[in-house]
Amino acid sequence: MKEKSLSIQTKFLAAFTVGFLTILGASTFLTMEKEKQLIDQLLEDMLHNTARSYFDGINTMMLTGTMAQRDVLRDKVLKQPNILDARIIRNQAHDPLLKATEAREHELPLDELDRRALAGEQISLTGRNEAGRTLSVLVPLKAVEDYSGTNCLTCHQVPKNSVLGAVRIDMSLAGTDAEIHAGLLGNLLVNAALFLIGLGLFAWLFRHLIRRRMQRLEQSMTHIAEQADLCTRIEVVANDEIGRVSMAFNHMVERFHHSLQEVTKTSHQLNQSADEITQVVEQTANAVLEQQNETDSVATAINQLSATANQVRDNAQRAAEVSITADNEAAQGTKITTEVIQGIDQLMAEISRAAAVIEQLASRSTDVGGVLDVIKSIAEQTNLLALNAAIEAARAGEMGRGFAVVADEVRNLANRSHQSTQEIESMIAQLQQGAQEAVTAMQTARQSAQERSEQVQQAVNNLNTISGIVGDIRQLNTQMDHAAQEQFSVTESISYNITHIAQLADNTAEDASRTSRVSEELARLSHQLNNLIEQFKLCD
Known part of the structure; x- marks a missing residue:
């Protein structure tokens, strides 16, 4: 809420201040880092030159045999501004003189950087x-053949490019920073x-x-809002953003x-229309009331018609059901x-x-009769032969007595065969007579069945x-049922x-009542609108 109540001038100045301070802080930080990098590079080059000069002095002392005074040279280097330490680090592996002379403590490798330098690495580290x-x-x-005009290999019996030692210079950057x-x-x-000067100038110009x-x-708008004076216009003094806002506001007030x-x-016309609407309502x-009375009469007649149609439909459905039952019974009878x-x-x-079988049986009995005739003839001949044998046996006397007994037995057997044949012939005759009667009965039964089949077929035709x-009646009943259904549906x-x-x-009557109330409310609102419009000052 506090931010919304601030003036535009305050918001502009705050935004300008934040932007400027952000740019100023970023540029100051970048400038500082750039200067540090530049100074670090210059100091690094300076330390390289110092280290080279220090070693040149040590080299001169080695050539002149004054190495015992090398601490004096070191002290001179340490007296230079911001120099923390200056050391010649000697490599024991490639310096045989280190054993013969007394080595200073600062000439021995003390840390990892010293050992890395003795390994041949050139280091610049912050x-x-x-x-x-x-x-x-x-x-x-x-150890090289030409170092500033001096051949290192003449004094140091080591392989070429062997690391004899290193120069280390430590410098403080606190003062520079x-x-x-x-x-x-x-x-x-x-x-x-x-x-601050620019901010004050900007604030003065903005004001x-x-x-x-x-x-x-703001004063002009407030006057128009408080006095409801739509004849007042804002003076436009320049064609800038504020001037265009003023022109837009004047155009809006004009609209x-x-x-x-x-x-x-429109309000006056609305009053007249409201009165007309009241009359029409x-x-x-009245028209809706008359329509309701007529509609009630028609509804009563339609209800009676619907009841009649419903009865017709029920009767048609029962007739259709009865015809369906009759049709099903006729189909079942058929x-x-x-x-x-x-x-x-x-x-x-x-x-x-069966008649064919009986006829075959009669035929087989006739065949059996023929066989019996043959057997009968054979029996008669046998009887005759037996009689002749008995005669011959009697002639033979005592010698033919046994043969006479046999001939007598044969004659008896022939007589019994003849009797049996007669009995069988009588039985076959009875069987043939029964078979003939059965064939006759079968033919009579077949003729009677044929007549009954024709009568039943006639009954089937009548049933069809x-x-x-019944199917036609059923179809007619179905059509009557459909017609009754349609009549009932139409009636419904x-x-x-x-x-x-x-x-x-009824809804129209209610709507007419509501419309009447709305028209009255519309007339009231129209009068209220006129009162509200009269509060504004309008120019002719």
Whole structure:
């Protein structure tokens, strides 16, 4: 809420200040880092030169035999500004003189950087101690044939490019960093002072060029809002953003003025229309009342018609059900009669097969009679032969007595065969007579079955005719049922439509009542709108 209540001038100045401070802080940080990198590079080059000069002095002492005074040279180097340490690190592996002379403690490798330098690595490293940043430079010293005009291999019996030692110079960067920070602080203060001057100038220009005009614009708008004076216009003094806002506001007020004039005219017309609507609503209410009475009469008639149609439909459905039952019974009778005809046909076929079997039996009995005739003839001949044998046996006397006994037995046997043959012949005659009677009965039964089959077939034809007639009646009943259903549906639809019309008439009556109330409310609102419009000052 506090941010929304701030003035535009305050918001502009705050945004300008935040932007400037952000840019100033970023540029100061980048400048400081750039200066540090540049100074670090210069100091690194300076330390390289110092290390080279230090070693050149040591080399001269070696050539002149004054190595015992090398600490004096070291002290001179340490007296240079910001130099923390200056050392010649000697490699014991390639310096045979180190055993013969007394080595200083500072000439031995003390840390990992010293050992890396003795391994041949040239190092430039930035570190930090209690006072601040430090810069360490380590330059390995290799045995070469020409080092500033001196052949190292003449004094040092080692392979070429062997690392004899290293020069290490440690320098403090705290003073340099302090000078950089002091310079940046001075620069920051100058920029801050210039910013404050520019901010004050910007605020003065904003106040005279924008804020005063915005205040005049606010006063004009407030006057129009409080006095409801749509004839007042804002003075446009320049064609800038504020001037265009003023012109847009004047155009908007002009549109409001014109719209309110049109609303005034429309309000008067609305009063007249409301009165006309009230009259039309009263007429509509009377017409709807008459429509409701007529609709009630039609609804009563339709209800009676619907009841009659419902009875017709029920009767048609019962007639259709009865015709369906009769049709099913006729179909069932036809099916049963057809099965009876099929049974009679099967019975006639069985009777025919039985008659054929009986006829075959009569034929076989006739054949048996022929066989019996043969047997009978053989028996007679045997009897005759037996008689002749008895005669011959009597002639033979005593010699033929045994043969006479046999001949007598043969004659007896022939007589019994003749008797049996006669009995069998009598039985076959009876069997033939029974078979003939059975064939006659079978033929009579087959003829009777044929007549019954024809009568049953005639009954089937009559049943089919009855089934067809019942089907026609069923179809007619179905059509009557469909017609009754359609009549009932149409009647129901008409009844529903009449009811819906009655509901619509009721709704229309209610709508007419509501419309009457709305027209009265509309007239009241129209008068209220006129009162509201009269509060504005409109120009002619």
